[in-house]
Amino acid sequence: xxxxxxxxxxxxxxxxxxxxxxxxxxxxxxxxxxxxxxxxxxxxxxxxxxxxxxxxxxxxxxxxxxxxxxxxxxxxxxxxxxxxxxxxxxxxxxxxxxxxxxxxxxxxxxxxxxxxxxxxxxxxxxxxxxxxxxxxxxxxxxxxxxxxxxxxxxxxxxxxxxxxxxxxxxxxxxxxxxxxxxxxxxxxxxxxxxxxxxxxxxxxxxxxxxxxxxxxxxxxxxxxxxxxxxxxxxxxxxxxxxxxxxxxxxxxxxxxxxxxxxxxxxxxxxxxxxxxxxxxxxxxxxxxxxxxxxxxxxxxxxxxxxxxxxxxxxxxxxxxxxxxxxxxxxxx
Amino acid sequence: xxxxxxxxxxxxxxxxxxxxxxxxxxxxxxxxxxxxxxxxxxxxxxxxxxxxxxxxxxxxxxxxxxxxxxxxxxxxxxxxxxxxxxxxxxxxxxxxxxxxxxxxxxxxxxxxxxxxxxxxxxxxxxxxxxxxxxxxxxxxxxxxxxxxxxxxxxxxxxxxxxxxxxxxxxxxxxxxxxxxxxxxxxxxxxxxxxxxxxxxxxxxxxxxxxxxxxxxxxxxxxxxxxxxxxxxxxxxxxxxxxxxxxxxxxxxxxxxxxxxxxxxxxxxxxxxxxxxxxxxxxxxxxxxxxxxxxxxxxxxxxxxxxxxxxxxxxxxxxxxxxxxxxxxxxxx
DNA sequence: GATTTGTGTGCAAACGATTGCACGACACCC
DNA sequence: GGGTGTCGTGCAATCGTTTGCACACAAATC
Numbered sequence: 272x273x274x275x276x277x278x279x280x281x282x283x284x285x286x287x288x289x290x291x292x293x294x295x296x297x298x299x300x301x302x303x304x305x306x307x308x309x310x311x312x313x314x315x316x317x318x319x320x321x322x323x324x325x326x327x328x329x330x331x332x333x334x335x336x337x338x339x340x341x342x343x344x345x346x347x348x349x350x351x352x353x354x355x356x357x358x359x360x361x362x363x364x365x366x367x368x369x370x371x372x373x374x375x376x377x378x379x380x381x382x383x384x385x386x387x388x389x390x391x392x393x394x395x396x397x398x399x400x401x402x403x404x405x406x407x408x409x410x411x412x413x414x415x416x417x418x419x420x421x422x423x424x425x426x427x428x429x430x431x432x433x434x435x436x437x438x439x440x441x442x443x444x445x446x447x448x449x450x451x452x453x454x455x456x457x458x459x460x461x462x463x464x465x466x467x468x469x470x471x472x473x474x475x476x477x478x479x480x481x482x483x484x485x486x487x488x489x490x491x492x493x494x495x496x497x498x499x500x501x502x503x504x505x506x507x508x509x510x511x512x513x514x515x516x517x518x519x520x521x522x523x524x525x526x527x528x529x530x531x532x533x534x535x536x537x538x539x540x541x542x543x544x545x546x547x548x549x550x551x552x553x554x555x556x557x558x559x560x561x562x563x564x565x566x567x568x569x570x571x572x573x574x575x576x577x578x579x580x581x582x583x584x585x586x587x588x589x590x591x592x593x594x595x596x597x598x599x600x601x602x603x
Numbered sequence: 604x605x606x607x608x609x610x611x612x613x614x615x616x617x618x619x620x621x622x623x624x625x626x627x628x629x630x631x632x633x634x635x636x637x638x639x640x641x642x643x644x645x646x647x648x649x650x651x652x653x654x655x656x657x658x659x660x661x662x663x664x665x666x667x668x669x670x671x672x673x674x675x676x677x678x679x680x681x682x683x684x685x686x687x688x689x690x691x692x693x694x695x696x697x698x699x700x701x702x703x704x705x706x707x708x709x710x711x712x713x714x715x716x717x718x719x720x721x722x723x724x725x726x727x728x729x730x731x732x733x734x735x736x737x738x739x740x741x742x743x744x745x746x747x748x749x750x751x752x753x754x755x756x757x758x759x760x761x762x763x764x765x766x767x768x769x770x771x772x773x774x775x776x777x778x779x780x781x782x783x784x785x786x787x788x789x790x791x792x793x794x795x796x797x798x799x800x801x802x803x804x805x806x807x808x809x810x811x812x813x814x815x816x817x818x819x820x821x822x823x824x825x826x827x828x829x830x831x832x833x834x835x836x837x838x839x840x841x842x843x844x845x846x847x848x849x850x851x852x853x854x855x856x857x858x859x860x861x862x863x864x865x866x867x868x869x870x871x872x873x874x875x876x877x878x879x880x881x882x883x884x885x886x887x888x889x890x891x892x893x894x895x896x897x898x899x900x901x902x903x904x905x906x907x908x909x910x911x912x913x914x915x916x917x918x919x920x921x922x923x924x925x926x927x928x929x930x931x932x933x934x935x
Numbered sequence: 936g937a938t939t940t941g942t943g944t945g946c947a948a949a950c951g952a953t954t955g956c957a958c959g960a961c962a963c964c965c
Numbered sequence: 966g967g968g969t970g971t972c973g974t975g976c977a978a979t980c981g982t983t984t985g986c987a988c989a990c991a992a993a994t995c
Contacts, residue, residue, distance in 0.1 A: 347679050539872065
């Protein structure tokens with residue numbers, strides 16, 4: 272089978288503990304011994320067994336990364352960044368897809384728990400209480416969710432939504448709609464709360480949904496948008512926004528001529544559609560990196576100390592493209 | 604710490620080996636003992652340590668999944684499907700992004716080797732020889748590459764490319780170009796060989812590239828396309844095709860008015876662009892599933908037997924949308 | 936009733952590393 | 966020249982499972 276620490280020990284004529292130390296505490300060995308061991312290891316092509324190491328040290332150097340839907344273009348850049356940072360810290364990433372299902376999500380945490388040092392939940396759909404629960408079993412870091420006592424990184428969608436709504440208001444829209452996403456999404460709640468407050472007495476905001484965050488859901492909601500008579504909509508994400516545009520188009524309603532549409536996420540998709548999508552950029556890659564860093568420094572910390580759970584908030588930005596315009600009949 | 608098999612043994616008043624057997628060979632236990640053990644395990648919330656199990660059995664029940672670029676929309680559906688199938692077989696998936704770099708790719712295989720039962724290489728950029736090499740260390744399954752003796756699943760791009768070229772020929776195009784992808788890509792080679800042969804004496808095919816499979820690369824090659832004077836191009840993938848369309852547009856060349864463009868992969872993107880992209884559909888999700896199955900049955904097989912390496916070929920299909928049309932000035 | 940055949944459990948040795956402890960060698964100090 | 970350190974290395978226990986072997990007991994065989 273594979274070459275073990277014992278083989279190296281024999282080859283270098285030392286005890287296996289010495290081999291182990293040649294890697295973990297090289298400075299404590301006589302240089303000549305160290306070199307002999309390292310050379311032997313090199314010749315034999317020795318790579319320590321991460322499994323065996325995990326068993327003694329109790330640390331696997333693996334991280335679980337759970338997302339609601341890998342195929343949602345929001346996630347890949349985040350996964351990619353997370354994987355890269357993890358790797359640069361000599362960690363590997365398990366990835367799992369919860370299919371937007373809270374039960375599966377919780378089950379995945381349990382399943383992964385036995386072979387990771389911690390797990391990152393991205394846009395979790397599980398309840399806060401359950402998360403607190405799970406976090407007693409295994410260190411958890413959150414993306415786009417805040418739970419006291421648990422480290423998290425969020426994107427400032429409140430700011431993003433506020434700017435987006437103001438943009439619509441400034442264009443002259445008075446009847447707005449928010450096409451909401453999954454009920455369990457923290458981001459969704461944040462946005463929903465923000466839109467009404469931002470519109471204030473400058474406009475009314477109808478909330479449509481909840482919806483699954485897919486293009487199909489967006490298409491399906493188009494008819495309802497027309498029925499409500501709003502002239503501008505903010506969608507939970509780009510996927511829904513694009514679906515809405517398609518759906519509206521199918522009904523003969525033009526964007527942005529008749530209705531303005533704003534998405535959220537700034538995925539690749541938005542630049543490609545016609546009209547090109549006005550959307551809120553969120554730094555997904557940064558979030559992936561930050562989440563890994565947070566989790567790692569969390570698990571590295573001494574178990575005793577009641578360290579304050581770190582929280583990172585990332586800035587968002589409105590990208591104005593072609594899916595928004597003044598309402599028909601406005602002066603301009 | 605976590606509850607171990609010993610805790611369950613104590614609780615159920617049996618030896619730990621009995622606990623172990625209660626899970627692995629329940630039928631060999633007296634029903635009453637088995638139930639007592641299972642009940643104790645349930646109460647304590649026992650989950651066997653995958654790490655410890657891996658150490659004794661030599662099987663981790665983990666799979667490494669290496670792709671060239673997670674953010675390329677070609678991969679996420681494949682990853683998603685692979686993860687789901689793996690999970691249904693009680694396996695977990697490590698995912699790693701090789702950044703289109705052969706050296707990193709090989710290094711990743713080595714790094715993961717110590718904690719997986721096998722690895723799946725998707726669209727590998729490493730040389731065949733190196734793959735054969737690595738496969739002596741660790742079971743490998745391939746997606747979109749054929750190496751004798753190694754199980755693989757490929758998509759029938761030869762058929763796809765043939766149909767695509769014929770489509771262009773039938774529209775009346777005579778001067779074609781193939782905008783190629785990464786040099787190390789097997790798919791790329793297959794297509795390049797096919798296009799010329801298919802055109803035969805009905806048309807000429809200029810090969811442009813190699814290029815990295817990104818939108819930017821596509822944009823960059825637009826000028827060259829104009830210079831060659833071709834009226835239709837087949838691109839290595841959707842990303843490049845979309846870049847080409849953008850680049851052409853920036854040069855005042857219309858698609859499909861002046862130039863027809865066909866992509867490959869049929870990612871989400873293609874339906875969104877205007878004009879909507881004519882492209883070759885490849886079943887990425889099926890490939891992900893098939894690769895996991897192949898690898899699993901490969902690693903399950905007895906080590907001795909020289910089993911014939913299984914190979915799966917998946918069908919492709921031309922999706923005709925709006926980016927292709929007869930050349931300007933043709934009769935129709 | 937002695938011998939064979941099962942059946943259900945316990946025992947203990949792996950698996951491949953890490954790590955606290957012990958110990959010999961050597962240098963240093965007074 | 967006998968204590969006192971320091972340094973480099975070996976020893977062996979440990980992590981949490983699995984699994985071949987042994988053994989006690991019961992049922993079946995002659």
